[in-house]
Every structure is written in C-alpha cells, then in structure tokens.
Amino acid sequence: MTAMHVVVWVVEGTWQGCVDAAMRNFPADSQFTLLYVTPSDVTEAADAAALSLFGRGFPARKPDRRYEDIADDEASGLLAAAAHRLGRPDAEQLSRRGRVEQEVVRAVAGSVDVLVVARDGDRSRLGPKSLGHATRFIVDHAPCAVMLVWPDETPGIDSIPPPKHGPKPPHPPVRRW
C-alpha cells in the first residue's frame, strides 16, 4: 500500500480507537493529521446562561476560568495525547472551533485520502439511528473515504436480532426489473 494522507478525528471518549485503527491500517510513512474540533455551542451555552442572570457576573470572580481557555487547554492536551499514542509526536495537530460536524468536513476538503472516525452513537441500540448526529453528518458529507471504527470491542455476530415470527429467510428477495 502506498503512503496516504490520513486525518484522524480526535474526540473525547472514542479517540483511542481511531488512533489505534490509523496505526494498524496505514503504512508507517503515511502523513498523519490529528484533528480536534472544539464545539462552540457548549461555551456559548455556558456564557449565555451567565448572561441571562441580568449581569450578576459575580465581579469578584477570578478571570482564569474563561470557558474558551479551558476548551483550548483541552484541545491541545487531547491532541498531544493522541500524537503520543500514535507514536508520532511530530504528527500534524489541527485544532478548530465551531460546529463540529461541519468543521470536520471542511478540514478534509483538501488532498486527504482517508478520514478515520469512531462510531459515537448509542451502542446499546444498534439500528438506523445508532450513529451519533455528528458522525452521521460526516459520513454523509465528507469528500474523501471514511473509515468508521468501533471505539472498543466490535459487536458479536449474535447482535443480529432474531427473526420475529418463526423462521424466515434472512433477507427478503430484492425485486429487480
């Protein structure tokens, strides 16, 4: 396999699985980019809640707890941890802010071959809606190949639901004409 440009989307909770999949599946001389997007709506919501207090801003508050600063620390910390796990401390680290799903799609708009994404849906209910909102959007809109990985262990074959009424063929015949 030839060297590729691989972007790994790093998100809290599932990033380890993506980094491991990137290491396992692509040649060592590939170009790896680690991408983190800070969701702007979270800091917005927290700021707006304070705004609705009619300016009771607790003026005595220390200024060292601005939400955006905390979020920036989180972004750089997570990207560094991902680079370490990847064994490539020099891997490109990309940190963005905004609507997560849109920023991820924009980030892979250039000469990217593969985007590695973890399934972040509700794993307890596998089905049409088991992909999280952001992942669903990215799978639909990314202008490159998307590698969808399980964040931890894969489901067993027994996760296929049993037939509801007696034995039935696994798939209904497809009509063609």
Add this chain to the structure above:
Amino acid sequence: MPSALAETLAVLLLLATLGCAIVRPRGLPEAVVAVPAAALLLVLGVLPLSQAGTELRSLAPTVGFLAAVLVLASLCDRYGLFEAAGSWMAAGSRGRPVSLLAFVFAAASVVTAVLSLDATVVLLTPVVFATVARLHLRAKPHVYACTHLANSASLLFPVSNLTNLLAFGASGLSFARFGATMALPWLAAIGVEWLVLRRFFASDLVGHGEAKAVKPLPVPVFAATVVGLTLIGFFVTSAFNVSPAYAALGGALVLAAPAVAQKRMSTLELARAIDVPFLAFVLALGLVVEAISVHGLGSVVTHLVPGGAGLGSLLLIALVAAVLANAINNLPAALLLLPAVSGAGAGPVLAVLIGVNTGPNLTYVGSLATLLWRRVLIRRGEELPIGEFLRLGAITVPPVLLATTVALWISLRLVG
C-alpha cells in the same frame, strides 16, 4: 396624567430598562437606566410616593437576603468548595460519563437549591467544565445539565432563585413550609431533566475518562460546615418568625471574617460581591413594574390568571408564567404576576414560580429578547449554533412544567 398615558409611559420605561439590562451598552450596569426610569415615574407622579414606599419596604428584605446569599456563594468559592466538589465528582465517577452526569446533577441541584441559581451558573459550571476537560470527556451533556438545572432545580427553597424570594414575601409561608411544599416538584423537575438529558445526549456519554488525572482535593470543612449551619439557620429563624435573611447574613459574616484575615478575599472584592448596582436594579425594576400594575395592567393580569388551586388552574397559571418569562424575562414576569395571585393562597403563587423558574429553559437565555440580541452579537463572527439547545428546551420544558405542577398539586394536598 391620564391613566392610559401613565400606563404607556410605564410600559415604555419597563422596555427601556429590560433592553438596557440585555444589551448592556458599554458594559454599564443595568441600574443606569432602571434607577432613572423609576425616579422619572416618581417625579411625574405616575407612581404615587406612598405606593413606592410600600413596594420598597416589601422588597428591601428580599434584596438584603439576595445580597447575603451572593456573598455567601462567592466566599464558598474562595474557600475552594466548588473546586473540591469538582475533584470529588471526577473521582467518584471513576471516569464513567453517565456516572459523572449523575454527580453533576446532584451537585447542580444542591448548589442551586442552597446557594441560588447564580452560584450554579457562575461558580459551579466553570468547575464542571474544567473537570470534564481534565477527564477528557465530552463537555456538552454536563454543561447543558448545569444550565438547565440552574433553572429547573431552583424550586426548592426561597433562597434558590430571586423569583422565589419575591414570592416568599408574598406567599406568607414559612421557610420550612415552602421547602416541604416544593420538595416534590423539585424532585419531579430533576427527574424529568435526567430522563430527557440522559436520552438526548446518549451519543455523547461514551468512552472512559482518565480518572487518574484528577486527585480528590481536601474538603474545605469550615466553609461546608458554615453553609450547612446556615441552611439549618434558615429553618430555625423562620420558625421563630425572624427573617431567614439574618441566617444568610450570619453565615456570610462567619465566612467573611477569616477570609479577609487570611487574605483569601479582600474587603474590596467582598464589597463587589454584594453587587450594589444589581440590587439597585432589582429595587428600581420593582418600582417600574409596580407603576404598570397600579394603572390597570395589574387588573388585566388578575383577570388573565385563574385564582383557584385546582389542578387545571395551577397548570394554566404555570403556563402563563412560563410564556411571560420567555417573552420578557423571568424577573419582571414574577414581579408582574405575583401580586395578581398572592391573594389566592400559596398554590397559585407557587405555580407562578414553577412557570417563571422552569420556563426559561425554552429559549436558553431566559428570554426571547436576550436570544435575539445574542444573535445580533454573534452575526459578526461565527453562527450561533443554538438549534440543538432550542430542541432540548422544547422537549424538556413541557414535560417538566407538567410534572412539577402535578407534583405541586399533590404536595399541596399532602402538606398544605
């Protein structure tokens, strides 16, 4: 001055007062417009002096109570109570996101109930945000839980919300009676929020946080004890017909003295924590709304809200209050509605509180006007991604409103 003209002037001044509070031109305190507006109404005779005196006398203890609670919460922060709570949440959850969310729910509900929603929004939420970041978990469910519970978990005690303090004076209930009646609605609100948020954010409550990254900090025993004693003090003072504001004042003083001596907080910071401009704003807003009430709108409101304590009436009152709180913000909504229902007993008064306290989650910044202004501000830069928050508000507020009002109705039969 003809009544219609007086009423129009008072309404215009209310809009100007609220507008300034939302826009805050050049970061000026909201009192800058509110106080002159109230003064103008007095000078023009729109609000008779005697009426203004009565209104101020009834608001003053409430505002004093608020000041003491604001200072108490600020001092708790300086003693490291919130930092410690954050570290214990992280350690207790062992990095599991759903378990962390449960701790955040507990902390936000208790902090809101005991130290007011301001403490949750301004002091607890940043700690929760930082804790989640250090665990490397997704912040969204936990931060949204804080902002939601600051409103919906502010039903329990008179101190939990400024609107409750206003109603407390009007309801004639004791502190203990208030708490006993609102305990069931409070639990109902938290329960519904849990069910909805747990489900809504299922895809973000994934993975495993790095619990080793956060060491549990020692609990600031002194501050925690004083807060606990202050809470007991609220019940005791009220039982002896003394204003619970004195218990809050006592607690604030007991924490403040060593804090200033140990240079945890300077006297200047302490003075700033009292937030005099805000207190002046509340008093002035009270006068402006009173001017509107005496010129006829009060009787319109009285006709609009039913007086009975049956389930249907309570639901209708809560609904009207929620709609009004979203239209003009919860504080003026409470000031406008409470006098209209205070003659009808504790039930309708507490139903108003349910509406004005839990309703604001619908537009996520407490009022439509604030929301629109936010949009204007944001348009310069990135788009304000409020869709998800509005959706969350739309699916939580109706069931919370229904469940808490039914709980209140049951509670009134058991306790009242």
